[in-house]
Amino acid sequence: ISSFRSNWPEIFSTNGYGEASKVIVNVRGALGAASSGPDGRIAFASSNKGTMDIFVAGPQGQTPTRVIKAPSMQWVNTDPSWSPDGSKVVFTSYRDGDANIYVMNADGSGQTQLTTTTAHDEWPSWSPNGAKIVFRSLRNGQDDLYLMDPDGQNQTRLTTHSSTEFQPTWSPDGLKIAFCSQRDGNEEIYMINADGTNETRITNNSFSDQTPEWSPDGTLLAFGSGRSGKWSIWTMNVDGTNQTLRVAQGTSNIGGASGYWQSLSEAPTSPTTTTSPSAGAATEVAPTFTG
Helix, strand or coil: CEECCCCCCEEEECCCCCCCCEEEEECCCCEEEEEECCCCCEEEEECCCCCCEEEEECCCCCCCEECCCCCCCCCCEEEEEECCCCCEEEEEECCCCCCEEEEEECCCCCCEECCCCCCCEEEEEECCCCCCEEEEECCCCCCEEEEECCCCCCCEECCCCCCCEEEEEECCCCCEEEEEECCCCCCEEEEEECCCCCCEECCCCCCCEEEEEECCCCCEEEEEECCCCCCEEEEEECCCCCCEEEECCCCCCCCCEECCCCCCCCCCCCCCCCCCCCCCCCEECCCCCEC
């Protein structure tokens, strides 16, 4: 979970029921998007070192290492997404003045530009089979979703709506993409087949719902929502039913909150009692940032 619950951007871990929350990365700087890799490693964007860079940390936040070192704040790097085998990370960079999509090895080497438009290309997400990357682009005058090969070839438009579409994320089987759209007046979560058919609205309320993330088994979506009065983490079935508050944001109403699932060897233990989600004190660790 990336959150501002203590007035500082931090990455928390919790079980699937919103219990046993603890701080695993105390950023102490701006925090961009985060992504959990196939082996549990976490890639995230942070200005901890004075510029917006991408870091990679262990599954429990161990040894956050800067893998991109930007020469200035104008060189913003953010939105990391892991390749299915964990060897590469695709990300957004503003290093040439416009947002474009790049790919690199997990250690930061081999940085290669994939898109070259003067419009904003951002929010990349790698498909589970490694064959495609979905991303958001303003290249045709409106924010739509596009697909491309991992080498940047065969860039094709997926959505054609006049509103803003963003934050796409693949289902574990690679057949569907969840995303956020403003097409009905505020940010809601939608679903679309990977071939561009069957666009379906999943959430429907007067508050903003953003940052959808699939559970590893493909049965749930975690998302951030302001519907409780604070930005908090919710889960729901992939058809939009059973929307449940999991992690309350706490006393802070600064910024947002996003949930990211990890596939770990030990599944969380089911709760033995029913409790309300709490924003109580988290157990904090303070890993040393390197790089």
